[in-house]
Amino acid sequence: MPCAATGVELDDETDARRPTRRRAALVFTREDGRQIHRADWSYIWRPAVEKVGLPKGFGLRDLWHYFATVLIFGGANVKTVQLAIGPTTPTITLNTYVGYRPDAVDQPRSLVGRALGCTRPVPE
DSSP, X not given: OOOOSOEEEEEEOSSTTSXXXXXXXXXXXXXXXXXXXXXXXXXXXXXXXXXXXXXXXOOHHHHHHHHHHHHHHTTOOHHHHHHHHOSSOHHHHHHHXXXXXXXXXXXXXXXXXXXXXXXXXXXX
16 A cells, blocks of 8 residues: 555544644555545455464454553553543543553552652562
């Protein structure tokens, strides 16, 4: 898929108080330069998944979960992640993605321990 020089008009709702329309460049296009229609996507996605060695059946939802998980565990503000991934609440976002990394429950203990000046690991 070539990189597109063309663009599309889209609704920009990054500021809910001032929604606007803007022109955006397409990252991926069909070979003729037109935007990829959702009906075409599986014909593009499946071979790409196979080529990079992802499990059969790996879909856009899995990519979405990966994106959100990387943001959350990379330290992004949960509200910001919630706004980036769609119509949900920060609580649902946390409940959904914290389960992907069970070792994350140790982080709060470590943070409190450092704040209190503990030099040894905080016991469970």
